[in-house]
Amino acid sequence: xxxxxxxxxxxxxxxxxxxxxxxxxxxxxxxxxxxxxxxPKGLNEDIIGMLSAKKQEPEWMLEFRLKAFRHWQxxxxxxxxxxxxxxxxxxxxxxxxxxxxxxxYESLDEVDPELIETFKKLGIxxxxxxxxxxxxxxAVMDSVSVxxxxxxxxxxxxxxxxxxxxxxxxHPDLVKKYxxxxxxxxxxxxxxxxxxxxxxxxFCYIPKGVRCxxxxxxxFRINASNTGQFERTLLIADDxxxxxxxxxxxxxxxxxxxxxxAIVEIVAMDNAEVKYSTVQNWYPGNKEGKGGIYNFVTKRGxxxxxxSKISWTQVETGSAITWKYPSCILKGDNSIGEFYSxxxxxxxxxxxxxxxxxxxxxxxxxxxxSKGISAGKSQNSYRGLVKVLKNADGVRNFTQCDSxxxxxxxxxxxxxxxxVDNDTAIIEHExxxxxxxxxxxxxxxxxxxxxxxxxxxxxNGYAKxxxxxxxxxxxxxxxxxxxxxxEGSVG
Amino acid sequence: MLxxxxxxxxxxGKEILKGITLSVKPGEVHAVMGPNGSGKSTLASVxxxxxxxxVTGGSVSYLGEDLLELPAEDRARKGIxxxxxxxxxxxxxxxxxxxxxxxxxxxxxxxxxPISASDFLKLMREKKEIVEITSSLTNRSVNEGFSGGEKxxxxxxxxxxxxxxxxxxDETDSGLDIDALRIVANGVNKLRNKDNATIVITxxxxxxxxxxxxxxHVLYKGRIVxxxxxxxxxxxxxxxxxxxxxxx
Ligand SMILES: Nc1ncnc2c1ncn2[C@@H]1O[C@H](COP(=O)(O)OP(=O)(O)OP(=O)(O)O)[C@@H](O)[C@H]1O
Ligand SMILES: [Mg+2]
Numbered sequence: 001x002x003x004x005x006x007x008x009x010x011x012x013x014x015x016x017x018x019x020x021x022x023x024x025x026x027x028x029x030x031x032x033x034x035x036x037x038x039x040p041k042g043l044n045e046d047i048i049g050m051l052s053a054k055k056q057e058p059e060w061m062l063e064f065r066l067k068a069f070r071h072w073q074x075x076x077x078x079x080x081x082x083x084x085x086x087x088x089x090x091x092x093x094x095x096x097x098x099x100x101x102x103x104x105y106e107s108l109d110e111v112d113p114e115l116i117e118t119f120k121k122l123g124i125x126x127x128x129x130x131x132x133x134x135x136x137x138x139a140v141m142d143s144v145s146v147x148x149x150x151x152x153x154x155x156x157x158x159x160x161x162x163x164x165x166x167x168x169x170x171h172p173d174l175v176k177k178y179x180x181x182x183x184x185x186x187x188x189x190x191x192x193x194x195x196x197x198x199x200x201x202x203f204c205y206i207p208k209g210v211r212c213x214x215x216x217x218x219x220f221r222i223n224a225s226n227t228g229q230f231e232r233t234l235l236i237a238d239d240x241x242x243x244x245x246x247x248x249x250x251x252x253x254x255x256x257x258x259x260x261x262a263i264v265e266i267v268a269m270d271n272a273e274v275k276y277s278t279v280q281n282w283y284p285g286n287k288e289g290k291g292g293i294y295n296f297v298t299k300r301g302x303x304x305x306x307x308s309k310i311s312w313t314q315v316e317t318g319s320a321i322t323w324k325y326p327s328c329i330l331k332g333d334n335s336i337g338e339f340y341s342x343x344x345x346x347x348x349x350x351x352x353x354x355x356x357x358x359x360x361x362x363x364x365x366x367x368x369x370s371k372g373i374s375a376g377k378s379q380n381s382y383r384g385l386v387k388v389l390k391n392a393d394g395v396r397n398f399t400q401c402d403s404x405x406x407x408x409x410x411x412x413x414x415x416x417x418x419x420v421d422n423d424t425a426i427i428e429h430e431x432x433x434x435x436x437x438x439x440x441x442x443x444x445x446x447x448x449x450x451x452x453x454x455x456x457x458x459x460n461g462y463a464k465x466x467x468x469x470x471x472x473x474x475x476x477x478x479x480x481x482x483x484x485x486x487e488g489s490v491g
Numbered sequence: 492m493l494x495x496x497x498x499x500x501x502x503x504g505k506e507i508l509k510g511i512t513l514s515v516k517p518g519e520v521h522a523v524m525g526p527n528g529s530g531k532s533t534l535a536s537v538x539x540x541x542x543x544x545x546v547t548g549g550s551v552s553y554l555g556e557d558l559l560e561l562p563a564e565d566r567a568r569k570g571i572x573x574x575x576x577x578x579x580x581x582x583x584x585x586x587x588x589x590x591x592x593x594x595x596x597x598x599x600x601x602x603x604x605p606i607s608a609s610d611f612l613k614l615m616r617e618k619k620e621i622v623e624i625t626s627s628l629t630n631r632s633v634n635e636g637f638s639g640g641e642k643x644x645x646x647x648x649x650x651x652x653x654x655x656x657x658x659x660x661d662e663t664d665s666g667l668d669i670d671a672l673r674i675v676a677n678g679v680n681k682l683r684n685k686d687n688a689t690i691v692i693t694x695x696x697x698x699x700x701x702x703x704x705x706x707x708h709v710l711y712k713g714r715i716v717x718x719x720x721x722x723x724x725x726x727x728x729x730x731x732x733x734x735x736x737x738x739x
Binding site for chain 2: 450453
């Protein structure tokens with residue numbers, strides 16, 4: 001089981017509980033420094049100043065935040081054709097809270113039985129179930145020894161892997177140099193917001209010539225707590241290095257924060273390769289579409305060096321609204337960008353996801369494989385841009401976007417955009433839309449496979465190209481996850 | 492083992508099976524023949540539990556149980572196998588994964604542990620030989636891009652893997668070349684024993700040269716209009732269906 005996101009405690013209803021927990025002797029024992037508590041609700045320069053101070057940030061970091069904030073104030077929340085986003089009151093959000101566990105329930109009996117059922121199906125051990133559901137646990141995941149070994153191994157290779165806050169203090173030069181270099185705060189509304197108020201996140205640096213010997217997952221990051229709703233990740237792969245990075249969790253994470261706006265920046269230097277895999281399964285809301293996370297993420301990598309490669313793989317099953325386009329700027333000659341995605345929407349979920357491949361380098365190549373699966377009353381859109389600049393000779397792109405529909409109340413939409421300024425580019429685009437047929441399900445039934453498992457099989461077959469790109473242990477979980485997300489959607 | 496009594500079934504309110512009565516005993520082979528559209532595939536589907544058809548009357552008992560009460564997957568797990576007239580393609584799902592899932596579902600139903608990887612591979616190898624099917628087929632996705640004949644062979648392969656008690660083969664012989672026909676028939680014969688039974692739906696006497704039936708039935712407009720021994724098939728081959736149509 002891999003998970004990274006710790007559950008925070010920021011909502012209004014939680015205020016009281018939060019106070020109780022902080023005023024006690026912090027009986028859940030994660031953090032020793034419990035003297036910090038949360039800031040009041042709202043967003044203004046004072047709040048950002050306090051936030052930065054609480055995090056004991058250097059002056060330049062505060063400057064960055066304020067610049068972003070001032071820019072954000074000039075921006076408007078974008079409107080999208082295929083997403084219906086309720087009004088978000090940014091003054092009603094707490095932008096900083098003490099790192100602590102959300103303790104919502106005394107025992108698992110109090111938790112939504114459906115959620116527990118899902119945990120069981122995913123085969124999550126009991127202690128982890130409690131953790132994920134926000135039940136009080138005593139010795140939480142004490143994998144300190146694992147983490148220590150992990151850290152030692154990384155240190156031997158000179159790999160830096162720590163929280164973003166830590167990096168700001170320990171590696172300010174790297175952070176200053178690269179933060180915002182791929183996703184500037186001016187990029188979009190949510191990027192600006194994140195840049196102003198980001199809580200924490202991960203930082204990773206792979207030195208020249210180093211092949212990271214294990215899959216990096218934030219699960220193993222020390223002080224991984226409280227990355228929260230405005231997460232920020234910066235990953236730098238220096239010349240000739242390789243890293244595979246895992247983010248996310250297959251278990252449905254509950255979070256009282258409705259709005260999530262993360263930023264991920266990747267920099268790949270000459271001959272470097274970065275594989276970034278995500279499983280996103282934030283709470284999607286109930287069957288009527290109530291609750292659920294709004295997930296607005298800006299993920300972008302730059303293949304800065306020649307022959308570099310960035311590969312995004314994502315399995316998106318969660319959140320009420322998902323808005324994200326992991327993208328690659330292919331600056332280096334012969335650089336490669338890849339995007340493999342499965343996005344499932346069910347009930348009232350909405351997803352608008354896809355990728356952008358910006359070709360600047362000569363002979364740069366990109367592949368986009370997007371598999372959308374829509375069920376219930378959901379809306380699932382693919383939005384992709386392939387852009388080839390004037391001097392980029394010999395560019396190739398292959399895009400395939402498939403949509404699979406379960407039922408007839410859901411929608412699948414495809415918006416491919418092409419901007420090609422160079423005649424030598426070869427761009428291919430394929431798109432299909434299909435339905436799971438009653439005949440396919442009956443065929444499975446006839447072989448003794450019930451409808452739920454039949455859908456699981458068919459879905460996993462459909463998404464195989466993408467699932468195959470995931471690291472092994474992730475792939476197995478992702479398969480189960482796809483099936484579970486669609487349970488009951490074909491009757 | 493199978494007792495069908497006055498079975499009626501409809502689709503979209505249109506009655507297609509209009510009172511079918513048929514009794515199949517262990518060890519028997521029954522051939523069902525009849526003109527296009529007479530309801531043969533419908534009968535097979537209803538027995539296998541396809542829900543697009545509505546059972547409007549009659550009863551079916553299978554091994555002493557009310558078959559019509561069971562969902563399709565449970566019927567399969569209890570040993571009913573349908574060789575489809577038109578096997579469907581399931582892209583991306585490998586035959587190996589499909590078969591393994593099917594076998595494990597069956598085993599789970601019987602309270603058995605999942606099959607070990609080595610036993611499964613052994614079983615695959617053994618059964619592939621029976622139907623002379625090559626790994627190039629079983630390594631692919633279920634029926635995807637298979638030729639018509641390959642799909643039919645694949646049905647028999649699956650039958651061999653699942654070892655059903657009652658196999659219903661819906662025109663498994665159509666589209667097969669002479670060699671394939673022999674292979675399929677041999678496959679069926681090898682799996683035949685005193686405890687299981689087979690219903691073969693076919694248009695051609697030539698299959699029945701290989702799989703010799705104990706009974707031949709003619710289905711016409713949703714009714715069995717004639718039942719007899721294997722000689723009936725020869726008679727039909729010679730005379731066609733018109734004489735029966737006139738009688739009814
Ligand atoms: N899904 C369906 N919707 C409407 N009518 C159907 C459906 N399936 C079967 N029928 C009708 O039921 C009748 C019997 O069809 P069935 O497929 O059982 O015939 P058959 O005896 O198997 O014919 P063939 O020898 O051509 O395979 C036909 O008139 C057919 O059009
Ligand atoms: Mg038929």
